[in-house]
Amino acid sequence: MSTIKLPNLETKPGRKSPSALATSARRAFLSSIERGAGGARAHRRFADGVDAVIREIVREARVQSTTPVAVVALGGYGRRALCLHSDLDLLIVFDGTIGEEEESFVKAVLLPLWDLRFSVGHQVRILSDFDEFERDNPEFLLALMDARPLAGDRAVFDAVEARFKGPGIAANEEVLEALLQLTEQRHEKFNHTLYQLEPDIKDAPGGLRDISAARLLLSLMDAHPSSSAIDRDRLDDAEDFFLRLRSLLHLDEGRNLNVLTHDLQEKAADRLRYSGAQSQQRVEGLMGGYFRNARHVARALARARRLPGPGGGDTTRVTLGPNLELTAAGVVFTDAQAAASQPSSWFQAFELSLEHQVPVSDQALELFERHGVECRPADLLPDAEGQQRLLRFLTPRLGLYARLAAMHECGLLTALFPKFKAISCLVIRDFYHKYTVDEHTLLTIRGVERIATDSRSNRARFRAILEELRSPELLVLALIFHDVGKWKDDNHAEESVRMARPMLDRLGVSAEDREDVEFLIGQHLQMSRAAFQRDAVDPVVVRDFAELVGTEERLKMLCLMTLVDIEAVSSGTLTPWKEDVMWRLYVDTYNQLTLGYGDEVIGGGQGAAALQASRPADIVEEELARFLEGFPRRYLALYGPDQIYRHTRLARDIHPGEVHTFLEHKGDTWNLTVASLDRPLLFSSISGVLSYCGMSILRGFAMTSDADLVLDAFQFTDAEGFLRLNENAPQRLEALLQDVVAGREDISVMLGRKERGVQGRRRPRRVAPVVYVDNEYSQRYTVLEVVTEDALGLLNRVSRLISEHGCDVDLVLISTEGNKAIDVFHLTTASAKLTESAQMGLKADLEKMLEEGYETD
Amino acid sequence: MKLIKAIIRPNKVDDIKEALDKLHVSGMTVTEVRGHGRQKGHTAVYRGKEYNVSLLPKMQIEVVVGDELLDAAVEAVVGAARTGEIGDGRVFVIPVDHAYHIRTGERDVI
Numbered sequence: 010m011s012t013i014k015l016p017n018l019e020t021k022p023g024r025k026s027p028s029a030l031a032t033s034a035r036r037a038f039l040s041s042i043e044r045g046a047g048g049a050r051a052h053r054r055f056a057d058g059v060d061a062v063i064r065e066i067v068r069e070a071r072v073q074s075t076t077p078v079a080v081v082a083l084g085g086y087g088r089r090a091l092c093l094h095s096d097l098d099l100l101i102v103f104d105g106t107i108g109e110e111e112e113s114f115v116k117a118v119l120l121p122l123w124d125l126r127f128s129v130g131h132q133v134r135i136l137s138d139f140d141e142f143e144r145d146n147p148e149f150l151l152a153l154m155d156a157r158p159l160a161g162d163r164a165v166f167d168a169v170e171a172r173f174k175g176p177g178i179a180a181n182e183e184v185l186e187a188l189l190q191l192t193e194q195r196h197e198k199f200n201h202t203l204y205q206l207e208p209d210i211k212d213a214p215g216g217l218r219d220i221s222a223a224r225l226l227l228s229l230m231d232a233h234p235s236s237s238a239i240d241r242d243r244l245d246d247a248e249d250f251f252l253r254l255r256s257l258l259h260l261d262e263g264r265n266l267n268v269l270t271h272d273l274q275e276k277a278a279d280r281l282r283y284s285g286a287q288s289q290q291r292v293e294g295l296m297g298g299y300f301r302n303a304r305h306v307a308r309a310l311a312r313a314r315r316l317p318g319p320g321g322g323d324t325t326r327v328t329l330g331p332n333l334e335l336t337a338a339g340v341v342f343t344d345a346q347a348a349a350s351q352p353s354s355w356f357q358a359f360e361l362s363l364e365h366q367v368p369v370s371d372q373a374l375e376l377f378e379r380h381g382v383e384c385r386p387a388d389l390l391p392d393a394e395g396q397q398r399l400l401r402f403l404t405p406r407l408g409l410y411a412r413l414a415a416m417h418e419c420g421l422l423t424a425l426f427p428k429f430k431a432i433s434c435l436v437i438r439d440f441y442h443k444y445t446v447d448e449h450t451l452l453t454i455r456g457v458e459r460i461a462t463d464s465r466s467n468r469a470r471f472r473a474i475l476e477e478l479r480s481p482e483l484l485v486l487a488l489i490f491h492d493v494g495k496w497k498d499d500n501h502a503e504e505s506v507r508m509a510r511p512m513l514d515r516l517g518v519s520a521e522d523r524e525d526v527e528f529l530i531g532q533h534l535q536m537s538r539a540a541f542q543r544d545a546v547d548p549v550v551v552r553d554f555a556e557l558v559g560t561e562e563r564l565k566m567l568c569l570m571t572l573v574d575i576e577a578v579s580s581g582t583l584t585p586w587k588e589d590v591m592w593r594l595y596v597d598t599y600n601q602l603t604l605g606y607g608d609e610v611i612g613g614g615q616g617a618a619a620l621q622a623s624r625p626a627d628i629v630e631e632e633l634a635r636f637l638e639g640f641p642r643r644y645l646a647l648y649g650p651d652q653i654y655r656h657t658r659l660a661r662d663i664h665p666g667e668v669h670t671f672l673e674h675k676g677d678t679w680n681l682t683v684a685s686l687d688r689p690l691l692f693s694s695i696s697g698v699l700s701y702c703g704m705s706i707l708r709g710f711a712m713t714s715d716a717d718l719v720l721d722a723f724q725f726t727d728a729e730g731f732l733r734l735n736e737n738a739p740q741r742l743e744a745l746l747q748d749v750v751a752g753r754e755d756i757s758v759m760l761g762r763k764e765r766g767v768q769g770r771r772r773p774r775r776v777a778p779v780v781y782v783d784n785e786y787s788q789r790y791t792v793l794e795v796v797t798e799d800a801l802g803l804l805n806r807v808s809r810l811i812s813e814h815g816c817d818v819d820l821v822l823i824s825t826e827g828n829k830a831i832d833v834f835h836l837t838t839a840s841a842k843l844t845e846s847a848q849m850g851l852k853a854d855l856e857k858m859l860e861e862g863y864e865t866d
Numbered sequence: 867m868k869l870i871k872a873i874i875r876p877n878k879v880d881d882i883k884e885a886l887d888k889l890h891v892s893g894m895t896v897t898e899v900r901g902h903g904r905q906k907g908h909t910a911v912y913r914g915k916e917y918n919v920s921l922l923p924k925m926q927i928e929v930v931v932g933d934e935l936l937d938a939a940v941e942a943v944v945g946a947a948r949t950g951e952i953g954d955g956r957v958f959v960i961p962v963d964h965a966y967h968i969r970t971g972e973r974d975v976i
Contacts, residue, residue, distance in 0.1 A: 544877050546922070546953065586898035590876065590923045596912045781914030794914045831913060 027062045031125045034058025038093060039260065045281045047256030048249040049090070056082075056089035059097065060159055062125065063118075067160035070117035074110040076103050079158060079165035080118065083132075087155030088221065090252065093259035094266075096130040097122065098152060104136045104165045128265065136165065139172045147187030154184055154225055181229050188229075189314070192222050200580045203303040204448030206436055207274075210255050211267040215303025217255070219310045220248045226313035244309055247302040253281065254299070269299070271438055293436065300434045300445070304418065312371055329361045339368035342376065349380045352388040353395070355421065359412050360398065366408055369415055377419040384424040386515060396516045399425065403482040403489075405475065407462045410455035417451065426489060428508040431496040443579035446495050453488045456573030457481075467585075470592060471572060474565045477826040479707075483522055484566045487529035491574070506531045519675070524649070529566055532557065536571040536594065541587070545594045552609075554594065555601035559646025561824070564602060568595045602643070603794070604786040607820050607835045609642040612715075620650055628657050636660055639715030641820065647710070660684045660718050666751040668695075670743045678707060679732065680724050681742075685750055687717040690812045692821055694749045695721050697756035697805035701763060702742060703729025706804060711821040723823070757809060760802050774798055776829045778859035782848045790819060790835035791843040793851070797859050799830040807832065810858060814851045816843065867962040867974065868936050870929045873901060874947040874955040879925050885942035889935060893976070895928040903956060924955060930962055930976055 025033070034055055041051035060082070067080050083098040085091060101118065103111050115133055122129050132149065143149055153173055158166040173184075196214050199205060203215035211217045223244060257277045258266050269277065274292045283294035315338070327335040332343050332354060340362045342348035348355070355377055362369045390396055403409070416422040423430045432446035442449065460472050461481075475481060490512065494504025506527050513523050539545060539554045558564040572591055576583035611617060617637050624633055636657045637644075648656070659669045659682060669684045683695055692711050699706060709723035732738040748754040778797035786792055795807055804823065811818055811834060820835035836843060843851070874882065879896055886894065900921040909916050931939045940957055948954050966973050 542877055542880075544875050544949070547951075584898055586900065586923055589900070593910070593919060593923070596910055599912065600910075779914035781911060783911070796913050 025061075025065070027065045027121055028125060030058065030062045030065060031127075034062065035093070038256075042093070042256040042260045043280075045253065045257075047260075048253045049245070050249075051256065052091055052252050053089040055093070056086060056091040059086075059091060059127075063097075063099075063122070064160045066118055066121045070114050071161075073114040073117050074103075076105040076111055076114075077162040077165050078103050078111075078114065079161040079163070079169065081166060081169070082155075082157045082159050083152040084155055085217075085221075087152070087157040089157075090217070090248075092252070092255050092265075094128065094264050095259075096128045096265065099129060099131045099159075100153075100156065101131065101133045102136060102139075102165055102169055103134075104162070104168070107133065107135060136168055139169055142173070142183050144183060147191055150184055150187045151191065151225070155221075184225070185229050188222055188225060192219070192310075200444075200452070202444055202448050202452065203307050204300065204434070204445040206438070206443055206445065207268055207270050208299065208303070209268045210251050210258070213303070215305075215307040215310075217248065217251050219306050220244055220251070223306065223310040223313045226310070226316065230313070230316045240305075240309070243305055247306050250298060250302045257281070296436055297434060308418070315368075315371075329365070330357060333358060333361060335361075335365060335367060336370065338372065339370035340365075341370040341372050345372060345376055348373075349376055352381065352384050353391055355381070356389055356395070356399070356402075356425075359416060359421075360402055363402065363406070363408050363412050369412070374415060374419045377421050381420050381424050384421075386425055386427065389421070389425055393517055400482050400486070400516060400518075403485040405454075405457045405461040405481050405485060407458065409485070410451060410458050413454060414451050417447065426512060428493045428512065429489065431493055431508070435496060437495060441578050441582065444577070446492050449577050450489060450492055452577035453491070453570075453573040454485055456576045457485060457488065457569065460569065460573070468588075471569060471588075474595075475569055478565055478569075479562060480522060480525075483518075483526050484529070484569060486516075486518075487526045487533070487566070488570060488573070490526075491530050491533045491570070502531050502533055520649075525563060525566065528563055529570055532567065533570055533574060536567050536591070537575065540571075540590050540594045545590055546597075551594070551597045551601050552605075555598045555606075556642075556646075558598065558602070559643070561599060561602055564595065564598055600786065603822055603833045604783055604792045606641050606643040607790050607792075608788050611637045611640050611642055611645065617645075620645075620653060623650055625654055628654055632661070633657055635716055636714065636718070640712050640720070644712055644720075656682065656684065656720060660720070663718070668743075668746050668750045670746060672739050672742070674732075678724050678726055679704070680722065683721040683723075683746065685719050685721075687713055687719050688750075690809065691719055691750065692721065692818045693805050693808035693812055694756050695746065696723075696808060697760050697802065698742070698746050698749050699723060699725060700802040700805050701756060701760045702731040702745070703727070704731070705799075705825070706823060707825050709821075709823040711818065713819045721821075756805070760805060763801070778856065780852050780855045780859070782843075782852050784842055784845075784848060787835065789842075790837060791816075791848060793834040793836055793855075795830070795832045795834075795855065795859070797830055799825050799828050803830055804832065806858060807855065808834070810854060811836065811851065814847065814854070816847075816851065867930060867932055867965060867976065869960040869962050870927075870931060870936075870939055870943060871958045871960060872927050872929075872943050872947065872955060873899065873903075873924050874927065874943075875949070875953065876923055876925045878947045878955075879927065881946040882927060882943050885946040886929065886939060889938055889942055891929060891931055891935060891939055891942075893929065897926045897928075899924050899926045903953075922953070930965055932976055 035058075037058065038047065038051055038055040041047045041054075063080060079100075079102045081087070081100040081102065083100050085095060086098050091097070099118075101115055105111075115131075119129055119131060150173075156166075156170065195212055195218065199209070199213050201214065203213060205213050209216060227241075254269060254277055255267055257280055258269065258273055261273060261276055274295060275288050278288070278291035278295040281295065283291040285291040285294060325336070328343075329335050329340065332348055332351075334341050334343050340358045342358070355373075358369050358373050390399055413422060416425070417429075417433075423433060429447065429450075432450065435446040437446055444452065457475070460468050460475050478484065490505055490509040492501060492505060493508045494501035494506075497504045509527065509530055513526060518526065535557060536554070539550055543550045545551075555564075558567055568591065572583065572588070575587060617634065620637075621630055621633060624630065633654075637653075645653075655671065659671055663669055663684055663686060665686050665688065667685065671682045673680050681699070685691060685695075696706065704723075704725040705728040706723055706725045709721065709725075711719060711721045713719050727733055732742070735741065745754065749756045776796070776798040779795070781794040781796075783792045783794070793811070797803070808818055808821075816836040816838055817840075818834055819837055822833040824831040838844075838847060872882070876898075883894060901924055902920055902922055910919050911917075927943075929939065929943075936959065940959065943957055947957075964974055965976060967975060
């Protein structure tokens with residue numbers, strides 16, 4: 010074994026030793042950093058200083074071996090972006106086999122570097138190793154792209170470089186693939202967002218690695234003309250900013266650390282002399298600069314990734330609308346100058362982009378950014394139709410998050426929702442949150458989008474409830490506003506509701522929807538509290554929570570909102586365990602709302618004090634109390650005071666066999682409220698009339714008071730156009746209801762004729778029928794739950810069969826979700842629960858009836 | 867030295883932490899777990915379809931204390947976790963031979 014002759018680190022006459030060179034390089038760099046000037050130039054100078062150290066060491070090490078060799082800088086060191094405690098990535102390549110002498114050479118290079126406290130990452134190869142690409146080592150392939158000769162034989166380096174670098178070399182494709190793969194993996198670690206509260210300056214999206222990736226892409230694309238759209242000077246500025254920050258981290262921590270923690274943000278803001286009387290203000294200034302630069306880098310990288318390769322790309326243009334075209338770059342304005350003066354046309358670019366699942370082009374985004382700063386909502390969407398388009402746009406689907414994020418990047422989101430500006434890049438320091446408040450908000454919407462679209466996700470149970478939502482866009486609207494009040498320190502949910510109100514006015518959201526949105530924003534923390542801060546399996550907790558939400562629709566929306574809100578805190582916050590706890594609370598609350606609500610009744614004037622206090626003059630206290638007595642408390646959650654007073658009037662002076670009705674048209678649906686006194690087959694008769702007239706019942710309920718007053722409410726669509734096409738149709742509908750309830754007409758006979766035409770055909774079944782009888786949940790009732798395929802006259806047939814079994818229908822909840830009917834009946838026989846044999850008989854007959862008319866599986 | 871391992875209701879973690887803080891017991895590991903004891907879960911029904919929830923969500927806390935503090939610490943955990951209802955959980959006490967601080971290498975300093 011040969012003896013290694015180590016280079017002398019001490020000074021020799023006429024030449025600086027490696028030790029002196031290293032000390033000098035470090036001192037100069039430290040001095041720059043302390044002045045806040047440790048940017049790109051200082052990094053380059055430090056790299057040059059370290060180059061001199063290595064050259065001196067290699068010069069002395071050459072005595073160990075005569076084999077031609079090149080010592081090469083790779084990666085960041087190759088780019089001369091060497092920070093104080095960065096690894097020195099070195100490649101040592103021999104043009105010949107590696108024997109003992111070559112090993113001695115390697116040791117003679119590395120040992121002195123280690124003695125000088127450099128952290129070295131080294132690779133030792135022979136020239137023939139480069140005859141084939143190392144496809145399984147993408148990191149090395151990428152590091153090679155920054156290779157820079159340091160010492161040794163230039164010819165060896167040139168031979169290496171010729172194999173993988175240069176225009177037209179096949180390696181470019183390999184490198185491109187490696188770059189895209191590594192970038193994707195790296196971004197995944199950060200949940201694909203640059204808005205990290207404690208960002209990793211090197212690895213996070215928008216950080217130093219992305220700058221290198223963007224530059225490399227530009228070079229691989231052979232500087233296609235459209236790459237001029239990328240502002241390279243601005244990229245250099247961003248790099249300088251990040252390097253200054255990074256050098257401060259290395260100085261303060263004394264090691265290769267790149268995470269800008271909250272503590273280090275304070276130190277860095279002070280060292281870089283950000284203004285502000287308080288530390289928080291200085292940090293906000295620093296982080297504002299960080300996010301601006303990271304945003305620019307992320308955008309440059311995204312643009313570089315979209316560049317066509319040498320030779321250009323697809324030049325097809327398809328007209329999408331007035332002044333809007335689809336090209337390979339995405340949705341573009343045909344005449345950008347004209348578009349600049351027409352803000353009312355801008356939103357359409359995003360609508361079309363979502364519709365066609367293509368990006369909005371850089372041309373359009375830049376136009377919005379340049380001209381949209383002063384825009385107000387009315388400039389962008391000047392009329393009510395535009396506001397409705399905006400609401401529809403918010404329906405959860407593939408690409409919604411990306412469009413909203415792009416709108417936020419170019420300033421259009423804050424132009425449409427000015428209150429969103431209050432949380433733009435807002436940093437809230439706590440132990441859990443990892444992203445700025447605006448990004449957290451957008452990530453909640455990404456969460457909803459993923460539930461809606463990702464069939465691989467294990468959230469099928471949550472997707473099912475999302476699909477049942479009447480207006481899922483309201484959930485997204487509530488999410489946009491749920492945290493806008495966070496600019497204020499206390500009770501942000503209440504502040505968020507206050508800030509959302511002008512937007513709800515502007516969008517013309519209906520009173521009912523508005524209450525739901527305000528509820529969701531104001532109570533968005535309550536399900537999380539019930540699930541994780543209280544005992545979620547305690548029936549009292551479930552009952553309290555059910556009372557808070559009031560309806561299944563709100564429960565579903567709040568459940569989804571809570572789920573995505575937790576998920577968007579950081580990538581590991583929503584565990585399967587938490588999902589299970591949430592789901593369990595959802596189910597228990599759902600059951601309380603649908604199976605258990607009958608036990609909680611209004612009585613003794615309780616719960617109606619507020620209603621009595623604001624009672625109109627025409628309703629006396631006793632009338633209101635008598636009307637409400639015995640209704641489930643749920644009734645108070647379903648209706649506001651004005652509707653309850655209207656119902657009270659509707660029930661006034663009613664006699665057996667009479668019906669008092671109120672019919673109103675709301676958007677695409679109709680609401681029918683019917684007051685009558687209880688009698689056998691009442692519910693079956695009313696639902697039968699609606700089916701006979703071709704109405705498609707969406708939801709509804711029937712409730713019975715202590716005074717035997719029955720209030721039925723139905724929301725339906727006029728599926729066969731009865732109300733739309735027939736003269737005096739509302740009056741004819743009311744007259745038919747009167748005749749049927751009074752027994753002058755037999756609706757089952759009338760409906761039977763109509764049903765036979767439909768039922769004669771055997772239909773495929775999409776929803777397997779489920780009949781569930783529960784005799785335990787409610788203290789007063791046997792609860793029957795029917796889930797089955799919706800069909801003409803279904804409610805009439807089911808309720809008629811129930812009546813034929815001698816059961817009284819005291820309460821009914823009706824819900825139709827797509828083609829699935831979910832009906833819950835609270836039943837008694839002679840004011841008592843059903844016997845076991847009665848339950849079994851009813852269940853068997855219902856199951857038999859629901860099987861009829863469908864193809865067998 | 868003993869390891870106190872307690873399986874508790876999820877909402878009781880803060881109460882236990884507070885009770886142990888009063889004894890100057892610092893350091894605690896909290897884990898989301900599922901399980902059942904005598905409570906054995908139950909069958910829940912959603913939309914008429916039954917599903918089994920035999921493994922209930924619980925939290926597991928682990929605390930190492932010196933022998934002299936053991937009784938007080940167990941009493942604090944039990945007192946803070948108890949509701950008197952089925953499902954309050956369990957406390958296990960396990961002997962610990964040694965404990966090391968990874969950063970400093972110190973042994974048996976809690």
